[in-house]
Amino acid sequence: MEKRKKHDLRLSQEQRQSQDLRLFSVLAAPEEDFLRQSAELEADPLFSRLCASGPDGAAPVLRRRLPGASYAFSYACGDAALAAAAEAGGAGEWLADRPAMLELARRAGQANFEKFFLSGSAFSPATAARACGFTPEEAAALKNFADAFTLAHERVPPRALPALYLRCAAVVTVEHGKLSAAYTHPGYVRGVYRIDRRALAALVRSGAISGAEAARAASLLSRAQRLAWRKAGFHKVLTAILEAQAGYLLRESGLKPLTQRQIAARTALNPATVSRLIAGKSLLLPWGEEMALNGLFLSKNAYISDKIREILGAGSMSMTDRDITEALRTTYGVRVSRRSVNLYRSKL
Incomplete structure (x- = not known):
């Protein structure tokens, strides 16, 4: 009995690792591959049947539009x-x-x-x-x-x-x-999939799909779940970035200090996942410029250095470190020590 438990546990761990690897491959896939996988799934006749209501009125796959998503x-x-x-x-x-x-x-x-x-x-x-x-x-x-x-x-x-x-x-x-x-692609606006495995089981029991189809249907549902996870994850990340840098995008202020770790915390995602989701992606900004999503992140050190440059540019290069420290606090709400200002200043 003990050996069987260990064997089942090992199988469970291997299955989870396999699922994690498949999810990683979807997250890390270039956009062309991701769109191709999505198109292949949508074109699969069995998947189309899974999107239709079964004998009990429930469908194994339901589409859910991402909140606030629209098509350009x-x-x-x-x-x-x-x-x-x-x-x-x-x-x-x-x-x-x-x-x-x-x-x-x-x-x-x-x-x-x-x-x-x-x-x-x-x-x-x-x-x-x-x-x-x-x-x-x-x-x-x-x-x-x-x-x-x-x-x-x-x-x-x-x-x-x-x-x-x-x-x-x-x-x-x-x-x-x-x-x-x-x-820019309507596939994101179509939304994500919500999977109802009980509806799939009911479909199998009714005989609407064969036993052989049931195994492939389960695989299709898992694939749909992974694709939906990438879409939903990217939508959450994009929404969080736009909210964080709204002042910059509205041209009311410059970029604010923002890290991928902060976005991860806001979206309840892993920082590595955030990095994969935004890799190689860009936005068209309101003034027509294309900017890599990575360009909307700014470390605190870079932010402080930029503000010191602005202070020195508006004032005098002869300003003391104490003067700059006070200007950072009163103008930008940034509190740093005089020694830190001296260090930042030495690197300009």
Whole structure:
């Protein structure tokens, strides 16, 4: 009995290690590989069946939209390179309507466009038209186009996407003084998967899927869970970074001291996980500059050095260390010793 317990424990540990390795591979995968894995999962016929309700009305896989997630439709739709990639993938002649549809999206405004044309809620042409100042026919046309373009974008093979869409995660914008970020790939907006293994068991018992399919279904659900974990983790990290550096992105202040360890603490993730999630990714900032996500982190030492430079630039190089210490405290709320100021100053 004791030997069997040890054997079962060893198997359990090996299974956990195997799961950890698979999760690590998803976290560390380049964006192209991640999008490819997601597309392959979505295209799997058995996975499609798992997303449908079973005999008891429950589905083994439910999609849950990430809170606050949106799609950078106007940016993506206005990109000729992406439109060409979508057209090469069989998007059809309807892409010729892009200029007119982009103008309608602009007239609707970002908030209304996301509310009526990108959300998963029921669509009413009349309601959308009243809110946006359209005719019902224009609202219906924009909705159909937005749905078609989003689907066409998602179906572009990752290897055929313009390079920008593999490194730039989101477009950051400011509207009415409010900061928002929209993902450059609709797969993030589609959301994550919530797995119901009891629904899978019920599906197997009903005979809707065979025993052989059940084993593969369990594997698909595990893969979906790992992909969802990466999406949800990145969304949490991105949201936390934008909140922490809102002043900089709104051009109200400079970058604040921020480390990956601090973001890890805010998101309840491991610092190494945060590092993997943001590796190689960038953002398009409100003023049009592309910045690596790593560029939004600033160590406390670098921050203090920058502020000392500003103080010396605005004042006099003959300021004493005590003067600088006081200026740091009163102007920036930074409390450091005079000896530390002397050390920072010597390295400028």
